[in-house]
Amino acid sequence: MAKPRGASSAPRIRLTLGIDEAGRGPAVGPMVMAAVVLDSRSAAALTRAGLCDSKHYGAGDDAHRVRAGLAREIRKRARFVALIEVEHTEIDQRVARHELNVLERELATQLIEEAPAVHRIIADGQRMFAALGQRYAHFESHDRAESRHASVAAASVIAKVQRDERFATKPSSGRSPAAATPTRRPASGCAPTANATAGSPRRRGSAGRTPTWRT
Numbered sequence: 001m002a003k004p005r006g007a008s009s010a011p012r013i014r015l016t017l018g019i020d021e022a023g024r025g026p027a028v029g030p031m032v033m034a035a036v037v038l039d040s041r042s043a044a045a046l047t048r049a050g051l052c053d054s055k056h057y058g059a060g061d062d063a064h065r066v067r068a069g070l071a072r073e074i075r076k077r078a079r080f081v082a083l084i085e086v087e088h089t090e091i092d093q094r095v096a097r098h099e100l101n102v103l104e105r106e107l108a109t110q111l112i113e114e115a116p117a118v119h120r121i122i123a124d125g126q127r128m129f130a131a132l133g134q135r136y137a138h139f140e141s142h143d144r145a146e147s148r149h150a151s152v153a154a155a156s157v158i159a160k161v162q163r164d165e166r167f168a169t170k171p172s173s174g175r176s177p178a179a180a181t182p183t184r185r186p187a188s189g190c191a192p193t194a195n196a197t198a199g200s201p202r203r204r205g206s207a208g209r210t211p212t213w214r215t
Helices: 040-048 061-077 088-096 100-114 126-134 150-169
Strands: 015-022 031-039 080-086 120-124 139-142
Touching: 015 100, 015 150, 031 040, 031 100, 031 150, 040 061, 040 150, 061 150, 080 100, 080 150, 088 100, 100 126, 120 126, 120 150, 126 139
Parallel strands: 015 120, 120 139
Antiparallel strands: 015 031, 031 080
16 A cells, blocks of 8 residues: 555555546536556556546547546556445535545545555645645645646546446436537547656647646
8 A cells, every 4th residue: 555654665666646536526426536556657658548637538428438448448557446436425415514525535545545555646636635645655636637647647537437337337327427418529639738747758739749747
């Protein structure tokens, strides 16, 4: 598992644990939080395969097929993949107690505890997850982390695919979010990231630029 502050053990290969969720505060269906551990080589390979933030691909059946294909590739290449589903009834209870952020920190903690030791832990949501930096070494939380870090983008894809498949297999849970908006054709590249580390994995963007992941 990822070590609390003060622990000295660390893997020789640089690993990054990314955390993201799909369905925060849903009216129907579950919220899914996922964690994915990637090394830099796997992050580069997934980027070449088209990895982006799950929202980048749009909505509809075509977008779901693209995400589902990437999810399979992520599971093949990742060092660790885990997810937790929380039903909307529990979310409603926690919202009523003003504890939705607390719930998300609890879920993130559970995933971190299950994960192998890593060099970096990155969660999407700067303020929401900032408190976990007091507990875990090398923990970071950033807004829009899924558009800046490959491991968080991978977690966003895993979470989104799992949530959509729950709707597909349980139609009584409510309308699928994949069918909630008209189908849009995915763009031909991720949006570029600012101030990315030199030498990090890159792929060609839709405007001829070379977006980079921060590593």
